[in-house]
Amino acid sequence: MSRVGTDSVVLDGASLTPEAVVAVAREDATVSIADEARRAVQESRARVESVLASGEAVYGVNTGFGELVDERIPRTDLEALQTNLLRSHAAGVGRELTREEVRATMVARANALVKGYSGIREAVVDVLVAMLNEGVHPVVPSRGSLGASGDLAPLAHMSLVLIGEGAADVAGDRLRGDEALARAGLDPVTLEAKEGLALVNGTQLTVGLAALAVHDAATALRSADVAGALTTEVTMSSTVPSHEAISAVRPHPGQAASARNVRRLTAESGIVESHRNCDRVQDAYSLRCLPQVHGAVRDALEHLREAVETELNSATDNPLLFARTDAPDRASGTGDAAVLSAGNFHGEPLALRLDYAAGALTELAAICERRVDRLLNPNVQESHLPPFLTDRSGVMSGYMIAQYTAAALLNECRSTGRPSVDSTPVSGNQEDHVSMSGQSALSFRSVVENVQTVVGIELLCAAQAAEFLEASPELSHGVGTDVAYETVRDVVPKLDADRAVHEDIDRVRTLVAEGLLVERVGEAVDLE
Known part of the structure; x- marks a missing residue:
């Protein structure tokens, strides 16, 4: 029962989506808690209280942490234990x-x-939740998580502000935690048993960043379909490789979706029709295999999205509190309360897919960069296009160096590490296998940002190549590619003479990164 509107998100612990995370993170959607979720929180807390009343030693409630798990903590020290946990883990x-x-x-x-x-x-x-709604944003360093026991260090920095410590940004001012809360009309909380651990022991840095990135990656992929369709058109390449009969006999869903996008984008294209019966036998792989490559990336991103949606709605700290009827007979606890210590904080389900998706997106950048080369390179491009897309090549370099930038970003994507293949034991070897999922999320976001730029460069060059087609009603763009061309021209004029092209690249990248290209083109054709 996920409930997300244009300006509000209701949390129920079961149905948060990447799009809802984007709404809160970027659009400042108001956050509230569903009534049934409040009841679940109350019942869970009652189980902690029953354990405390019993005096039983239970990890995370009245013991030390990590290697110090066997240290029993007196009830009088439980508040200090939770506070010290936040301080030491920051x-x-x-x-x-x-x-x-x-x-x-x-x-x-x-x-x-x-x-x-x-x-x-x-x-x-x-x-x-009030901190979110009032714009109190803790200062959180990005490095320090091992992705097991969750994202401890980042979440500790976030949580310090709740107790009036640490630092936060409020309306452009950096304040101490207590001052930031006071600015928002909030009071610091005094942590009780289990609460410090509940705040820091989870995968929410990883999944929060992954939610933003998987949303952005999907937009970049749709933009790449648009850019690739425009390149196909202006290079006088064939759209036959996107015919539905081809996808039908190799029915990967991603391939079929990208092929449908190309067909819809180039529908009614006079340019495509003008050479339908030409004597060219085959196009280069970067054009002919667009549905297969883009489609494989699409399937990889869908695999990641499934994990992100699951993780957003999971309990990932340790220990977890259950009703006795839902737990094994030997579980810790008393009465109705059962306390289970396990490993839901381990970020491997996200780490592996984040690294896989980063590799997939790198392949998207690779095929886009190859299409950029075909638009610019006089040794491979079509005869109707001048070298580097300028009328005065030699005197002018046109978009020659834009390809250098695409190649540099592609190299950066390829050299980005795959953190999930590494594990460094910590906490006296008690935590002897970790996921590095936080680093995987940060790396994936970096790859997404680079791919946005590479896709933008292809779009920029394809629009410039369109300027060298013979102007005639018979050589019109397709339904979607025409909108794509006009969208680029709204922010970047035709390159008539050399200029500092970094501004061109930045403007078109913004069209991709902010979803403006997909939004505009989506008004003309149904993009998947």
Whole structure:
């Protein structure tokens, strides 16, 4: 029962989507908690209280953490234990998370907590949600997570502000945690048993960043279909490889979707019709195999999206609180409360797919860069296109160096590490296998940003190539490619003389990154 409107998101612990995360992170959608989720939080907290009343030693409730798991903590020290946990775990370094990254992490953590297995009080979650709604954004260094036991360091920095410590940005001002809360009319919370651990022990940095990135990657992929269709058109290449009969006999869903996009984008294209019976036998792979390559990337992104949607609505801290009837007979706890210690904080389900998707997106950048070369390179391009898409090649370089930029970004994507293949034991070897999922999420976001630019460069060059087609009613663009061409021309004029092309690249990249290209083209054709 996910409930997300244009300006509000209701958290129920079960149905948060990447699009809802984007709405909160980028559009400042208001966040609230569903009534049934509040009841689940209350019931979970009651189970913590029953354990405390029994005096039984239970990890995370009245013991130490990690290697110190066997240290029993007196009830009088439980508040200090939780506070010290946040302070000691706030060991992050590196660049600070952006505003949208912090908000994505916060809403993901709040949704996991209201699922009702973490044992945190309703009042603590209310302050976290109020911070989102009032624009209190903790200062969170991006490095320090191992992705098991979750994203400890980043979440500790986020959570310090709830107790009036750490630092936060509010309306452009950087304030101490207590000052930031006061600016928003909020009071710091005093943590009780289990609550510090509930706040920091989870995968919400990983999944928050992944939610933003999988949304952006899908937009970049649709934009690449648009750019590839325009390139196919202006290079006088064939759209036959996108015919539905071809996809039908190799029925990968991604291939079929990209092929449909190309057909819809080039529908009614006079340019395509003008050479339908030409003597060219085959096009280069970067054009002929567009549906297969783009489609494989699409399938990889869908695989990642499935994991992100599952993780956004999962309980990922440790230990977890259950009703006795839902737990094994030997579970810790008392009465109706069962406390299970396990490993839902391990980020491997996300880490592996993030690294796989990063490799897939790198292939998207690779095929786009090859199409850029075919638009520019006088040794391979079609005779109707001048070298480097300028009338005075030699005197002018045209978009020659735009391809250099695409190649440089492609190299960066290819050299980006795959963090999930590494594991460094920590905590006295108690935590002897970790996922590095936080690093995988950061790497994936970096790849997405590079791909947005490479796709933009192809779009820029394809629009310039269109200027060298003979102007006639018979050589009209397709229904969708015409909108794509005009969208580029709205922000970048035809290149008549050499200029600093970084501005051209930045403007077209913005069309891709902000979804403006897909939005405009989507008004003319149904993009998948």
